[in-house]
Amino acid sequence: MDTSIFQRGKTETKSAHLVRSWKNKIFFSVVLLFALITISIVFLIIGTLVAKGYRQINWSFFTQVAPDTFDAMMANASGRLIPGGILNGITGSIFLVAIASILAIPIGVIIGIFLYENPHKRYANLIRDIADVLQGVPSIVIGLIVYLWVVVSVTKGYSALAGSVALAIMMLPLIIRSTEESMKMVPESLKEAAVALGTPYYKVILRVLIPSSFSGLITGILLAVSRVLGETAPLLLTTLGNSSVNWNLSKPISAVPLLIWQFYNDPNMVNMIWSSSLFLMAFVLILNILSKWIAAKKSIQ
Amino acid sequence: MKKIGLFLALALVIASCHSGKKNSVALSGAGSTFVMPFYTTAFQKYTPLTGVKISYGGVGSGAGIKSLKDRVVDFGASDAFMTDAQMAAMPAPVVEFPTCSGAVVMAFNLPGITTMKLTPEVLADIYLGKITNWNDPALAKINPGVKFPNLPITVVHRSDGSGTTNIFTNYLTKVSPEWKSKYGFGTTVNWPVGVGGKGNPGVAGTISQTTGAFGYVESTYAFAEKIPFASIKNQAGIFITPSFASTSAAGKGQMPQDTRIMITDSPDSAAYPIAGFTWVILYKEQHYNNRTLAQAQALLKLWDWMLDPDAQAVAQQIDYVPLPASVVALDKSILRTVTYDGKPILQ
Amino acid sequence: MNSDKITKYVLFVTSFIILIVTGGMLYSLIQGSLPSFHTFGWKFIISPEWNPTKGNEHYGALAFILGTIYTSVLALLVALPMAFSTSLIVAEYFRNSWFANVVSTCVDLLAGIPSVIFGLWGFYALRPFIVHIGLTQQGFGVFTAGIVLAMMIIPYAASLSNSVIMMVPNELKEAAYSLGATRLEVIWNVILPNARSGITASYILAFGRALGETMAVTMLIGNANIVPKGLFSMGNTMASVIANEFGEANGLHLSSLIALGLILFVITALINAAGKYIIKKFA
Secondary structure: OOOHHHOOHHHOOHHHHHHHHHHHHHHHHHHHHHHHHHHHHHHHHHHHHHHHHHHHOOHHHHHOOOOOHHHHHHHHHHOOOOOOOOHHHHHHHHHHHHHHHHHHHHHHHHHHHHHHHOOOOHHHHHHHHHHHHHHHOOHHHHHHHHHHHHHOOOOOOOOHHHHHHHHHHHHHHHHHHHHHHHHHOOOHHHHHHHHHOOOOHHHHHHHHHHHHOHHHHHHHHHHHHHHHHOOOHHHHHHOEOOOOOOOOOOOOEOOHHHHHHHHHOOHHHHHHHHHHHHHHHHHHHHHHHHHHHHHHHHOOO | OHHHHHHHHHHHHHHHHHHHHOOOOEEEEEEOOOOHHHHHHHHHHHHHHHOOEEEEEEOOHHHHHHHHHOOOOOEEEEOOOOOHHHHHHOOOOEEEEEEEEEEEEEEEOOOOOOOOEEOHHHHHHHHHOOOOEOOOHHHHHHOOOOOOOOOEOEEEEEOOOOHHHHHHHHHHHHHOHHHHHHOOOOOOOOOOOOEEEOHHHHHHHHHHHOOOEEEEEEHHHHHHHOOOEOEEEOOOOOEEOOOHHHHHHHOOOOOOOOOOOOOOOOOOOOOOOOEEEEEEEEEOEOOOOOOOHHHHHHHHHHHHHHOOHHHHHHHHHOOOEOOOHHHHHHHHHHHOOOEEOOEEOOO | OOHHHHHHHHHHHHHHHHHHHHHHHHHHHHHHHHHHHHHHOOHHHHOOOEEOOOOOOEEOOHHHHHHHHHHHHHHHHHHHHHHHHHHHHHHHHOOOOHHHHHHHHHHHHHHHOOHHHHHHHHHHHHHHHHHHOOOOOOOOOHHHHHHHHHHHHHHHHHHHHHHHHHHOOHHHHHHHHHOOOOHHHHHHHHHHHHHHHHHHHHHHHHHHHHHHOOHHHHHHOOOOOOOOOOOOOOOOOHHHHHHHHOOOOOHHHHHHHHHHHHHHHHHHHHHHHHHHHHHHHHO
16 A cells, blocks of 8 residues: 555645645546436436326226237327236236245355355355356346246246246345345454354354344345346246236246337337336335335344 | 245245136247237137137247247247248147238338338349448439438348248348349348347337338338338339238238248239238147146137137238138138047037 | 254255256256357357358357457446446445435436336437437447446446445544545545455456346347447347347257357356456455
8 A cells, every 4th residue: 555645744745735635526526427427327217217108107007907909009099098007017027026036035145144154165166156157147048048947847838937937046146145245244243242152053143144234135135136127038938928917836927027028019009118117117116215224224233 | 034935935825726726728829929919919809708818928930939849838820831841840740820911011211201112123132232322323213203312221120030031031032033042031031231120119110210221020010100111013013002902912812721821922913012921830639748628629719719700800900911711711621620639629 | 963063054055056056057058059069169159150041051159259248348348437436425425325325226226127128218319319429320239239238237336336335444444534645545545455356346247247138238239240340330249149039049040049158158257257366366
């Protein structure tokens, strides 16, 4: 570390001090500018969705299944709103993400703890590398692998289960890495105190490690959920879509991003794209606020 | 947190069991996006009549055939009929029959120009990369009175394998020996020029958003997005605009017994030359993968209904062309060859 | 056996799951791509010609490998300052303030926008703008795809950075301030050295995301199966080709697409290894 910059006092000339403080100001302005650009992108996209999608959002949007082309065409021709909604997509997305979470969260957290507990073992390093590799596998590749493994061999047809497995595989590495990173933030002293009291190992994990890294865990899980909520490519190859509401694991199921893809594929439904996307974003926003609230409530000060 | 997880798991198990109890038949199919608007609309009409639920995925024609091959759907839908080689690659004999036809239109985006005439030679030269600017004298010659701008042509084609591409390139091989020898036809070809758009909407969107663009789309998409399209000189030497009548004329010819026919470059003087049928494919013997007789019956009844006037009227409402009566009769006879344990399902 | 041993054992055994999933995936990819590698050998990687027309089939991946690398590198270069800035705002400059909350919520939201929506937005909003300022004639290409890709990977690049910057011990920062360091100097000389490995890790994560992104790229890159000649040239990426052609593909064509998936897999692994090496060397 270059310590000369800290030697203020009498050795430093006034002009050098000015240069340093200007550098500081300019850097801050640049950082602020970049951050504002990032925020404005989000607002631009949300603005586009709201401007184009708000008219479609009403009670029936949440309580009815997706319309068919003919109804949409008639509505467009007469300037009315497209009837129907995205109930089949909403229920499908919730179902898929719930099953994927049940599969991925326990496994991901346990593997994350395993990595945290064995930071320098060769085997743990291998597992960490593998998680990173899995993280980089494109979702479309995961979709085609799950098609081969689950759709063709297990459920003998497109199914909600296959979609959940694909999403769970995508969530795993994110949860593993975020678990490990947030565990690392837990002060050693807390853990050592618990161990010194003779607390069994699993209790240390459940009572100390998980609660004190809870906000990090939630953030990681949320990022994973947000990521898979909007996935289209793997679902096209695994769940196919469904025009009605389905709660059966072995049958095709719809999802909001699949509906968006379907609307995009049908020129009469273009208006539905924006409202569905708006809904998806609102969903993510609510999850986000909820998790921040939980994290704030639970985090150990 | 664990409790929430357990609760969710429990709720889902209960929900799954619950839905399993309702023994209503559910069918699934996958394939063509060209015909997807027609199928989904007709299916939604069919479900209230019978209680049979149908899920259809617009994944592309080839993917539809592949899904059927892997036996993960009840039926496949394709805008390209199956070749003998494809049939041989299937695990069991299949039957295929057309359900409607549609036109592929040549859409363009030029400020202030709403009509255009094209000859097969000029069309092929644009896709061969020989005509690269809208001010080319060849275009001006066939369009007297139209003021073409000095603007590069942005040629647009499909980037995914597609039945629409199959119909369009099949037409090009018929009118251009050079195209035939260099690129041939199929659901994907090795394009010499142009931008790829994903799906029909990708191409339509690219054209409507790009000044100077030119490409081929299924007619429904051009109608819906109000994109202008060209009239094409047919075999009889007449410039024909794609319409319900001119697409019907293209499909009027004799349908062979195996229904495998391309109707591009039709000799009929009223016919629009770039049109095609779309097919549905089923296994000839329906007893596989522990399928029940009820499921097989539901599948066959569905397609029998799709050939009836009620469903065919739906096709016409959304700009597809219904089948002529003779083809409907042929299709119905094909449907009656489908069996369950060797016995015909439909009487 | 005591409970501690059992706990350790459970942790250890659970880790097999990810081994099995990833190993199985690799196995399926290798098995699927063998016919293609048998036919073309190393030519598959160095040949730029991709021709799926029946009768004269030939598959080479070079155009897509380069297209993937160009778009992802561009995306990373653009996303890096953005993500770093948002991290500094959230974790340092405006720590625990409403503004930090707004920024981090926005970044989280960015992660929640589906790929398809980014594609549509790039298509309807960004592309006309690129045409308008005259960069390219129709707005498709490596540049457009890279810019949208950059927006998509910001949340991944920022996710870990925030927490590692927050983790830098306050005592160190206080010490530097008391010696009269400016904020910039503290960031440069205290925070960065302490958080470097976490920040690098999050950029690797982000780069991995960029490599495999499908839907948005396929809508913007132009899907031309050629080697991109530059920033504004059209091209195609491996993930995008898989998405476009997987449905139709059979035989050698399918095998070549699976081979592309395998190459993507391998490139990701290599980049990871490189990243790890950098962390080890400089941390």
